[in-house]
Amino acid sequence: MTSVPIAADTAVPNPSLLARAVGFFSGPVGLAIKLVLLAALNALAFWAVGVLLADEKWIAALAVGGATLLIDLVYLVPDRRLIPLKFLVPGTVFLVSFVVIPIVSNANIALTNWSTGHNLSKDEAIVAIEEVSLVAPADGTTYTATPATKDGELVLLLVDEGSGELYVGSEDGLESLTSGTATVEGGTIVAAEGYDIVQGEDLAGIDTALRGIVIPTGEDTFVRAEGLTLAIELQPTLEYDEVTDTFTNIETGVVYTDNGEGSYESASGEMLEPGWRTYVGFENFATILTDPLVRDPFIRVFAWTFAYAALSVFIQFVLGLFLAIVLNKPDLRLQRIQRAFLVLPFAVPAFLAVLVWQGLLNDEFGIINETLGTSIPWLFDPTWAKVSCILVNVWIGFPYWFLVCTAALQAVPEELTEAARVDGAGPLQVFRRVTLPLLLVVTAPLLIASFAFNFNLFNNIYFLTGGGPYGVEQTVAGSTDILISYTYKLAFSAGQGAQYALAAAVSIFIFFIVAGISAISFWRTKSLETVR
Amino acid sequence: MLSTRRLRVVAGLAVTAIAAVVAVSSGSSATNATTLVIWTDADRVPAVTQVANAWAAPKGVTVQIVQKNFGDIRSQLNTVAVETAPDVIVGAHDWIGELSANGSILPLSPSAATKKQFPTYALNSFSYGLAVKKLFGAPVALENIALVTNTALAKVPTSFADMEKQALAAKKKTKAQVGIAVQQGSGGDAYHMYPFFSGLGGYIFGTNAVGNLDPSNIGVANAKFLKNAPLIDKWNKEALIRSQVAWDTGRDLFTKGKVAYYITGPWFLSDIQKSGVKYAISGFPQIVPGIKSVPFLGVQGFMVTKFSAPHGVESLAKDLVANYMMQPSAQLALASANGRFPANLKAAAQVKDKDLKAFGKASVGGVPMPNIPQMASVWGDLGAAWVRSTKGAGAIPARRSFIGAQKSIAQKIG
Numbered sequence: 001m002t003s004v005p006i007a008a009d010t011a012v013p014n015p016s017l018l019a020r021a022v023g024f025f026s027g028p029v030g031l032a033i034k035l036v037l038l039a040a041l042n043a044l045a046f047w048a049v050g051v052l053l054a055d056e057k058w059i060a061a062l063a064v065g066g067a068t069l070l071i072d073l074v075y076l077v078p079d080r081r082l083i084p085l086k087f088l089v090p091g092t093v094f095l096v097s098f099v100v101i102p103i104v105s106n107a108n109i110a111l112t113n114w115s116t117g118h119n120l121s122k123d124e125a126i127v128a129i130e131e132v133s134l135v136a137p138a139d140g141t142t143y144t145a146t147p148a149t150k151d152g153e154l155v156l157l158l159v160d161e162g163s164g165e166l167y168v169g170s171e172d173g174l175e176s177l178t179s180g181t182a183t184v185e186g187g188t189i190v191a192a193e194g195y196d197i198v199q200g201e202d203l204a205g206i207d208t209a210l211r212g213i214v215i216p217t218g219e220d221t222f223v224r225a226e227g228l229t230l231a232i233e234l235q236p237t238l239e240y241d242e243v244t245d246t247f248t249n250i251e252t253g254v255v256y257t258d259n260g261e262g263s264y265e266s267a268s269g270e271m272l273e274p275g276w277r278t279y280v281g282f283e284n285f286a287t288i289l290t291d292p293l294v295r296d297p298f299i300r301v302f303a304w305t306f307a308y309a310a311l312s313v314f315i316q317f318v319l320g321l322f323l324a325i326v327l328n329k330p331d332l333r334l335q336r337i338q339r340a341f342l343v344l345p346f347a348v349p350a351f352l353a354v355l356v357w358q359g360l361l362n363d364e365f366g367i368i369n370e371t372l373g374t375s376i377p378w379l380f381d382p383t384w385a386k387v388s389c390i391l392v393n394v395w396i397g398f399p400y401w402f403l404v405c406t407a408a409l410q411a412v413p414e415e416l417t418e419a420a421r422v423d424g425a426g427p428l429q430v431f432r433r434v435t436l437p438l439l440l441v442v443t444a445p446l447l448i449a450s451f452a453f454n455f456n457l458f459n460n461i462y463f464l465t466g467g468g469p470y471g472v473e474q475t476v477a478g479s480t481d482i483l484i485s486y487t488y489k490l491a492f493s494a495g496q497g498a499q500y501a502l503a504a505a506v507s508i509f510i511f512f513i514v515a516g517i518s519a520i521s522f523w524r525t526k527s528l529e530t531v532r
Numbered sequence: 533m534l535s536t537r538r539l540r541v542v543a544g545l546a547v548t549a550i551a552a553v554v555a556v557s558s559g560s561s562a563t564n565a566t567t568l569v570i571w572t573d574a575d576r577v578p579a580v581t582q583v584a585n586a587w588a589a590p591k592g593v594t595v596q597i598v599q600k601n602f603g604d605i606r607s608q609l610n611t612v613a614v615e616t617a618p619d620v621i622v623g624a625h626d627w628i629g630e631l632s633a634n635g636s637i638l639p640l641s642p643s644a645a646t647k648k649q650f651p652t653y654a655l656n657s658f659s660y661g662l663a664v665k666k667l668f669g670a671p672v673a674l675e676n677i678a679l680v681t682n683t684a685l686a687k688v689p690t691s692f693a694d695m696e697k698q699a700l701a702a703k704k705k706t707k708a709q710v711g712i713a714v715q716q717g718s719g720g721d722a723y724h725m726y727p728f729f730s731g732l733g734g735y736i737f738g739t740n741a742v743g744n745l746d747p748s749n750i751g752v753a754n755a756k757f758l759k760n761a762p763l764i765d766k767w768n769k770e771a772l773i774r775s776q777v778a779w780d781t782g783r784d785l786f787t788k789g790k791v792a793y794y795i796t797g798p799w800f801l802s803d804i805q806k807s808g809v810k811y812a813i814s815g816f817p818q819i820v821p822g823i824k825s826v827p828f829l830g831v832q833g834f835m836v837t838k839f840s841a842p843h844g845v846e847s848l849a850k851d852l853v854a855n856y857m858m859q860p861s862a863q864l865a866l867a868s869a870n871g872r873f874p875a876n877l878k879a880a881a882q883v884k885d886k887d888l889k890a891f892g893k894a895s896v897g898g899v900p901m902p903n904i905p906q907m908a909s910v911w912g913d914l915g916a917a918w919v920r921s922t923k924g925a926g927a928i929p930a931r932r933s934f935i936g937a938q939k940s941i942a943q944k945i946g
Contacts, residue, residue, distance in 0.1 A: 116905050119610055119634040128635035128838070135664050142644065161644070201592025204566035207844045226641040227851035237664060273662055274635035293943055358718075364709045364776035364924070379718040380776070380923040466719035470916035472928060472936035475943055478916070493912050494944040496747075497630045497905035498610070 026078075038072060067093075103511075110505040111279050116497025118262045118275045125276035126240060129247065129264070132273070133238035137221055143167070144188040145231035147203070147210055148195040154209045156231055157182065157189040157197075158223070168195075169215040169223055169231065188229065203228060220250070238272070247272060284505035294490060294506075297477040302513075304386065305482040309454040312393040313447060319394065320401025321439070325431075328409050339406070346399035354463040357392045382479035385465050389480050393460050397450070401443075408442045409435070444525040451521070452514050456484045483510050567594045568845050568852070571609075571618040573602040579869030580622070587856045593848055609636050609837065617839035619849045625657040625831040628668045629904040632660045637835045638846070639666035640854040649860070654875045657831045657900035665744065669835040670853045672863060673872035676827040677724060677797045678894035679817075683810045686792035692731075692819045695793060699772060702792035709774060712793040713782040716775035716922070720915020723828055723901075724795060727816045728773075729918070730899065731825025732760040734934075736910055737902050747906040747945050752914060753931075753938035760820050764930035768922045775919040798871050798891055813890035829898040831875060909944040913937040 024030045045068035052061035071093075074085045112118075120128060136142075143158035156169040157177065166177040166189065182192035191197060198206055215223040221235045238247045238256075247256040247264050256264035256272050261283075263275035288294050327339055345353065360366050361378035369375055378388045412435050420430045461467060467481035467489065476494045477486040487510065491503030568588065572580045577599055584595040598618065600608065606627045609618070623631070631637045647655060650671060658669040679695075681688045685702040689695030699711030715724045722729075733756035738749030751757070767773050777785065786794035787807035794804075795816075804811055816825040834857055840849040856862055860878040867874035873892045874880050883889055901907065917937035921930040 116630050117633040119636065124838075125635060132632075132639065132661060132666060133664065134639075144643075200590060204592040204848070207566075207847045210847045211841070225847060227855050228847055229851065229855060230641065230643050232641050270662075273633045293946075359778070359780070362776055362778065362781065364774060365778075365781045375925070377923065377926060380919070381926060385718070468719050468916060469919065469923075470913070472920065472932055475913075475940040489912070493908050495906075495909060495946065497633065497908055498607075 034075060038075060041071065042068060106504050107508060109501055110284055110508055111281060112277055112501045113262045113275075113280045113283070114277050114501040114504075115495075115499040117273055118277050120274055120276045122262075122276040122278070125274050128274050129238065129272050130236065130240060133236050134234040135237055136232060137235040140221070140233040140235070141223070142233070143169075143223065143231040145169075145225050145229060146189045147198040147206055147225070147228065148189075148192065149198060150195050154198070154206060154213065155195070156213055156215070156223075156225060157192055157195060158231055159184060159187060159189060161187070170213065171215070173216050174223070280501075284502050287502060288505060288509065293476060293494065297475070297481075297486065301477045301481055301483055301486045304480070305455060308386070308389060308393075308480075308482055309451050309457075311390050312397060312454045313450045315390065315394045316397040316450075317401045317405075317443070317447060319398045320403075321405045323398070323402050324405035324409055328406065339402075342402055343399045345395055346403075350396050351459045351463050353396055354392060354460050357388075357395070358464055361388050361392075379465055380469055382469055382471060385469055385480050389461060389464060392464055393454065393457070396460065397454075400450075404443060404446060405439065408439050411442065412438050445522070448518055448521045448525070452518050455482070455514055455517075456510070457482070458484045458488065461485045462488075483513070565594050566592065566845060566848070567596055567843075568620065568840075568848060569596045569598060569616075569618045569843075571598050571600050571605050571621045573605070573622060574599055575870035576622060576866065579865050583857065583862045583865055584852065587852050587862075591848065593845075606631070610634060612839075614839055614842055617843075618837055619840035619843055619845050620853055621835050621837060622672075622832065623669065623835055624901075625669065625671070625833065626901040626903045626907060628658055628660045628835075629902075629907070631835070632666075632668050633905055635838060637668050637837055638840070638850070639668055640670065640836060640850060641667070642670070642854040642858055646855065646858050649858070649876050649878050651875070651877060653829065653898075653900055654831050657829065657903060658833055660903055662744070663742075665742075669833040670858045671831045671833040671875035672857065673832045673867040673870070674875055674892070674895060675797055675799075675830045675832070675872050676891060676895040676898050677727070677795055678813050678815065678827065678891050679727075680786065680794040680796060680804065681812045681814065682786065682789060682792050682794070683812050685789065688812050688814050689793075689817045692817045692825075695817055696767075696772060699792050700770060703771070706790045708785060708790040709771065710777055710785070710791060711770075711772040712795065713777055713785045713791045714773050714795045715777060715779045715782040716915070716919060717778035718775070718919065720775065720912070720917075720919040721779075722911050722914035722918070725915070725918045726828045726899075727795065727825050728764070728819070729757075729914070730827075731816065731819035731823060732763060733757040733820065733823050735899075736907070736914070737904070745902050745904050747904060750938055750941055750945075752910075752917070752941060753934045756823075757934065758931050760823075761930035761934060763819070764918075764921050765927070768924065768927050771924070773922055774924055775922045776924065798873075798888065801871065801887055813887055813894065815894040815896070824897050826898045827894065829895055829900045831900060832872070833875070906945050909941050913940045913944075 025034055045064055049061045049065045052058075052064065071089055074082055074089055142161045143156075144161060146157040148155055148157050150168075153170070158167040158169050158174070159165070160167070166179055166182055166184070167174045168177050169175075177189075177192065181194070182189050184190070189197075210225050210228075213225060215231075217223055217233060221233055223231050223233045225231045237250055239250055240247050245258055248254070249256075254266050254268075254270075256266050256270075259265040259271075260278075261275075261280055262278040264272040288298075323342055327335060327342070329335075332338070358379070360368050363369050363375060363377045363380060366378070368378070376384055378384050416434050416438075417430050420434050425433065461480055461482050462485055465478070465480045467478040467485050469480075470478040476489050481489065483506075487503050487506040490506060491499050568584070570580060570584060577597060581595075581597050584597070588595045602622075602624075605621050605623055609621065609631065612618075621637075628637075654671040654674065655667060658671055659665045659667050679689075682702075685705070686698040689698060696711070702708075703711040714728075715721055733754065735751035735754065735757075737745040737747055738751060740746040740749075782794065782796070783800055783803055785791045786796075787803055787809055789807075789809055816827070819825050834853045836846070836849040836853050840846040857866065858876065860874075860876050860882070863874040863876035863879035864882060867879065871888070873883065873888050873895075880892065883892070902910075914937055917930075917933045920928045920933040920936075
């Protein structure tokens with residue numbers, strides 16, 4: 001069994017094909033195509049570097065620029081030694097952009113405190129804290145405001161809503177406006193001598209200048225425009241000190257200092273909102289290992305995830321294989337139609353199928369209990385819910401294994417099974433000793449891949465049970481939550497909003513779990529190959 | 533030979549460089565017009581387009597309306613790039629805590645005259661702040677659930693005992709599985725069970741001295757509620773309610789005339805009307821003496837994002853949201869876009885639709901869904917507690933179930 005004759009012709013690439021491809025891209029047409037593709041790439045890179053430089057992301061800009069230049073040189077410099085690189089570069093680019101960068105950025109997020117309340121940069125957070133701390137003073141005034149210009153400078157024409165007095169507001173302060181010189185209509189100034197009212201299409205362009213008008217009215221009080229028609233007097237309740245990097249409550253004197261975790265915190269532990277995004281080292285990983293909220297359900301969830309993925313794949317495979325063998329009889333009537341019908345579940349979008357199943361499995365209203373005359377709590381009992389999850393997953397996944405096994409069965413040489421039969425083996429023995437081992441050689445890697453896929457199959461759990469039902473003692477993770485849906489809940493429904501960084505840290509754990517299981521399995525299946 | 537090779541390299545680099553420069557320069561020649569970007573859900577696109585353009589046209593501002601899934605607006609605002617970010621978004625009042633804690637939205641100051649046109653709770657629901665409470669959105673539309681009665685099967689109840697009796701009688705008559713259709717499903721639905729929860733004395737967060745919601749005061753298993761909780765076990769036993777009723781089964785039970793009572797919101801109004809079932813909309817009867825049974829209130833409205841400042845349209849956006857959109861005419865247009873009750877009292881007075889008015893009446897005394905970020909920890913547990921106790925056979929006594937939920941919520945909030 002060293003070589004299967006048919007495979008020999010197609011499996012080994014035609015050596016002249018390679019040479020012809022290289023030759024083609026050295027000719028004029030090939031060169032033109034090459035230049036167009038490279039030009040497109042360079043244009044894209046040029047634009048990207050520009051954006052990155054504008055955002056002051058120096059390293060990224062250097063990396064993009066350098067990589068693009070290298071790619072140009074590899075494809076343009078005619079040197080024989082570069083030919084292998086020409087084949088390696090595209091694969092490397094895809095590897096970097098779709099595998100390395102996501103993993104690195106995920107790990108990068110896991111080291112931060114990115115979560116609700118920690119979404120800004122520190123500078124943005126300081127501005128936002130100052131803004132939120134503004135209050136209207138007890139005797140504060142509100143004004144109707146009309147933006148106007150005098151000698152090209154933007155000012156605000158104000159009417160005190162309480163007293164009806166008129167003012168001109170600018171950086172220099174409030175200045176009374178003689179009532180005779182201005183026309184007031186509906187509480188706002190519509191015309192004033194010596195001032196050009198900004199109106200109509202001119203309003204679109206004054207935003208930045210308008211927000212720049214801060215009219216001092218007292219020691220720390222000021223009036224500023226809110227929108228286009230209103231101005232209010234405001235007063236800060238917190239004061240920022242750049243030198244010490246602290247906020248001080250003006251009234252109570254409480255000092256808030258940078259706590260190193262992306263928030264200003266007072267001595268009593270009170271924090272200012274918003275905080276900012278910063279690196280917190282391995283804190284999220286420590287949380288996973290030490291926080292009982294995360295740790296306690298972990299083993300339970302992990303065990304169920306493993307059982308769910310393993311049982312789903314095993315039953316899918318057995319069912320798919322069984323049906324493939326049954327329908328593999330050459331003289332079967334309507335073989336094609338039967339096969340087509342079996343593949344149907346594969347054609348239905350999985351999450352739609354899951355939602356339909358959710359309806360079918362309803363224990364009071366569902367058609368399944370109605371048909372069977374039972375009252376099984378399919379989705380409301382922790383154990384039955386697990387059965388339902390696997391059942392639905394098998395229904396969705398078996399057509400895949402049916403297809404794979406049907407194809408693989410064609411590749412098992414007739415001579416071998418016949419030889420075994422001649423030697424006196426029964427049909428079961430032939431299957432067990434010849435067909436199955438040969439089949440497993442082909443399908444084992446797919447089984448492992450399918451296991452890893454099911455391990456992280458978020459949709460089926462999320463749409464069928466939502467991770468429930470929840471026992472009285474269960475927190476965060478319900479009875480059918482798998483690791484990935486549990487991560488989702490940790491990130492979005494446990495605590496004070498969304499915790500992206502913690503979720504990123506958990507997903508790194510999951511990555512190592514899945515990678516570990518897959519590595520062990522691949523290593524174990526090497527022994528299968530000795531069958532050949 | 534060597535020279536042609538060199539020539540090729542040089543020519544190649546030259547061609548690609550020119551292409552690059554052309555591409556970049558054509559990209560940077562963008563127009564300088566003032567554009568205001570608004571993110572809205574599909575239902576509201578026509579109304580927002582009409583209202584925003586009426587405001588924008590005289591000011592020389594171009595409005596760009598971007599259609600999003602309602603829920604996506606909240607999550608995408610956290611991660612969007614400044615260049616493509618919105619200046620104004622539509623949203624629900626209970627996003628305010630999260631968005632403001634993130635610094636994603638700006639406080640608003642409508643005029644006193646404008647504020648007077650809104651009920652206090654609508655403005656409160658859009659206000660948030662640890663020390664200083666500020667308004668972060670312009671309320672536009674109110675929504676809440678109400679009690680819908682199939683008037684061919686039963687009368688609008690005068691008391692809870694009356695409702696229970698009529699519901700069970702109708703259930704017997706139609707051989708339905710439940711007496712009252714309350715949408716739940718295996719995952720639970722705290723929003724739809726809230727009238728029962730509040731009517732038995734439950735609350736979610738208490739308030740502190742300043743009047744802010746206090747996440748350390750959780751009332752999911754408070755003493756008053758626990759005393760009344762065995763009623764839930766009774767309802768479960770007599771199949772007055774069952775959590776097997778999902779959103780679609782609940783609707784079908786009512787529209788096919790199987791149940792006398794249905795607890796739902798204005799979103800299923802058109803289905804009910806199409807079904808031909810004769811109905812009446814009312815508030816919830818009191819379950820226990822001295823405690824009102826009220827729904828959660830949802831307020832939808834518009835907010836100004838932090839991106840409006842770097843975009844140079846902050847004043848414009850604030851004028852649109854805190855001034856123009858809060859006026860009666862804009863309110864009426866925006867609220868009726870998806871069949872909701874307008875938040876503005878003057879606009880509300882103009883509502884003619886009797887069903888909408890009835891939903892508005894049922895909202896009286898309702899509790900706005902808590903808008904603090906800690907609420908994320910509550911929904912799942914509260915829904916799950918109800919499901920555990922109302923799933924028919926094998927149900928867990930409500931007292932135990934809600935004590936478990938309280939513990940879980942407290943642990944998550946930390």
